[in-house]
Amino acid sequence: RERAQWWGDEVNELNEAFYCMDRKSDLLARKGILELAAWQKNDGVLYAPIPCGNYHKELPMQILNSIGWYGFHNFYWYTGDDSFIPEVYDAMHKYLHTVWQLDEDGLPIYRTGAWDWPDAGSHQDSHAQLPCWYYLALKAEADFARMLGYEADQAQDEAMMKGIADKLNADYWNGTEYRTPGHTDVADDRVQALAVISGIASEDKYPAIKAVLAREYHATTYMTPYVLEAIYKMGEPQMAIDRMKKMYPTVMSENSSTLYEHWNFEGTCNHAWAGGGIISMGTRLAGIEPTAPGFKTFKVAPAIVGTTLKSITTTVVTNYGNIDVDLLRKGKRVTA
Numbered sequence: 502r503e504r505a506q507w508w509g510d511e512v513n514e515l516n517e518a519f520y521c522m523d524r525k526s527d528l529l530a531r532k533g534i535l536e537l538a539a540w541q542k543n544d545g546v547l548y549a550p551i552p553c554g555n556y557h558k559e560l561p562m563q564i565l566n567s568i569g570w571y572g573f574h575n576f577y578w579y580t581g582d583d584s585f586i587p588e589v590y591d592a593m594h595k596y597l598h599t600v601w602q603l604d605e606d607g608l609p610i611y612r613t614g615a616w617d618w619p620d621a622g623s624h625q626d627s628h629a630q631l632p633c634w635y636y637l638a639l640k641a642e643a644d645f646a647r648m649l650g651y652e653a654d655q656a657q658d659e660a661m662m663k664g665i666a667d668k669l670n671a672d673y674w675n676g677t678e679y680r681t682p683g684h685t686d687v688a689d690d691r692v693q694a695l696a697v698i699s700g701i702a703s704e705d706k707y708p709a710i711k712a713v714l715a716r717e718y719h720a721t722t723y724m725t726p727y728v729l730e731a732i733y734k735m736g737e738p739q740m741a742i743d744r745m746k747k748m749y750p751t752v753m754s755e756n757s758s759t760l761y762e763h764w765n766f767e768g769t770c771n772h773a774w775a776g777g778g779i780i781s782m783g784t785r786l787a788g789i790e791p792t793a794p795g796f797k798t799f800k801v802a803p804a805i806v807g808t809t810l811k812s813i814t815t816t817v818v819t820n821y822g823n824i825d826v827d828l829l830r831k832g833k834r835v836t837a
Contacts (some may be wrong), residue, residue: 505550508722509563510774512572514708516726517776519606520783521578523818524670527580529586534573534585538592545599547592548615558615562627562634568593570699571727581795582819587647593642594654601635607664609635619691621763624719626689628681633695640699661784666701666814677709677791689715691724694731707735708786715740720751722763726777733785738804741785745778787815787826794819 510801515530540551548559548570566572573593577583604611611628619627619634643658673679678688679696693710696702704709710731720728724747732741751764752775760775762768784790788802796819803814805828815825 508533508535508537508549508567508572509560511690512548512563512566512639513723513774513777513780514724515608516571516575516579516780517773518688520779520789520815520817521776524580525818527576530576531580531582531585534576537567538589541595544831545595546614547596554765560618560739561612561614562619562631564596565631565634565638568596571637572641574641577645578794579791579796581793583648583794586648589602590642590645590651593638593645597635597638597642598657603661603664604793606668608632608668609665619622620724621721622719624686624689624717626681626684626686626692629669629679629684629689629692632665632669633692633699633701636699636701637695639665665817667754667826669701670703671695674706678713686696687719688713688717688726689719690714691720693717694720694724694728697731697734708805710734711737711740714744716750718744722760722772722777726780729791730785733781733804736784739808741781742808742810751780761817783815783817785814786810787828789815789817789826791822794822797821798823801826803828803835805835807835 511530513535518530519524536551537547537549540553541547542557546559547564548557549564549567550556573589577586601612605608607633611631619625619630639658639662643655643662644656646658669679672682679692679702680688690713693713697707697710697724714728714732729741729744732744748764752761752766753769754761754766757770759771760773761770762775763770786804788800788804791802792798792800801824803826811830812827813826815826827837
C-alpha cells in the first residue's frame with residue numbers, strides 16, 4: 502500500500518508476492534526494477550523512491566540488497582524473466598564497481614550515502630553488515646555476467662567475493678560470532694544471518710551462530726525475513742516458528758487490513774515489508790522452491806516434521822500452473 506517505490510521495502514514485497522499473489526504482480530516488480538536502473542545518477546549512484554521529484558537520497562545497503570541476490574536475482578529466478586537483465590546490467594556494474602571501492606583488505610569502504618540506514622533499531626554492527634550485502638550483490642552480478650557471457654566481469658566478481666569471505670572469516674569471526682574488530686556492543690543478529698544466507702559462514706560455525714540468534718532479537722520487520730532464512734538454512738524450523746510467534750503479533754492488528762511499519766504497532770500502518778515472514782513460510786516451512794527459473798521445475802521439501810505444526814496448506818501460483826500443498830502430521834507421520 503505504499504505509493505512510493507522504496508526499494509528496501511520492494512525487495513521484501515516482491516518475494517512475498519511469489520507466495521501470496523498471482524503472476525500479474527510480477528509486472529509491478531519488473532516496472533520497479535527498470536525504473537530503479539533508469540533513474541541512476543550520472544555518478545553511478547542508485548536511489549529510491551523513484552520516479553521522484555526533489556528526493557535523491559541513496560540508502561547504500563538497501564540498494565545493494567535491491568540489485569543483489571534477493572532483489573534483482575530472485576526476481577529472475579522466481580519469474581523466469583531474464584529479459585530485463587541486459588537492460589539493468591550496466592547500471593548494476595557501474596554502481597558496484599564505480600560508486601563502491603575496496604580497501605586494502607578487499608572489503609568495501611563504508612559509505613553513508615545520503616542516508617546511513619542499514620536497518621532501524623539498536624545494537625547494529627553496520628560495518629560487518631556492509632560486506633555481506635556487497636557480497637550478495639556481487640553474487641547476483643556474477644550470475645548475470647555468466648548468463649550474458651561477460652567472463653571477465655564474472656571472474657572479477659567471484660575473486661572479490663572470495664576476498665571478502667576470507668577476510669570476514671579471518672578477522673570478523675571471533676569463534677562465537679561475527680563482529681567488526683573493536684565493536685563492543687552485543688552481537689548483531691543481522692550480521693550472523695547475513696553471513697549464513699550469503700554462504701560466507703561455513704556449517705561448522707552454525708552451532709555458535711544458532712546460540713546468538715537464540716538470544717539476540719534486534720532485527721526489525723525489514724531484516725527479520727533474512728534472520729528466518731538463516732535459521733531455516735541451519736536446520737532449525739521450530740526455532741524459526743518460535744521467533745515468528747514472538748515477533749509478528751506485534752505488527753498485526755484486528756483493526757487494520759495492512760501491517761505496521763515496525764514492531765509494537767509503531768510507524769505507519771501501510772508497510773507490506775512487515776509481511777516478510779510469509780517468504781520463509783513458503784520457501785522453507787512449506788518447502789516450495791523453484792529448481793529452474795520460473796518454477797519450470799520445482800521441489801517440495803516441507804519442514805513440518807520436528808515442529809509443533811500439525812498441518813500446512815498453501816497454493817503457489819506459477820506460470821506453469823498452481824502448486825498445491827496440503828499436509829497433515831500425526832506424530833512423525835505426514836500425509837499429503
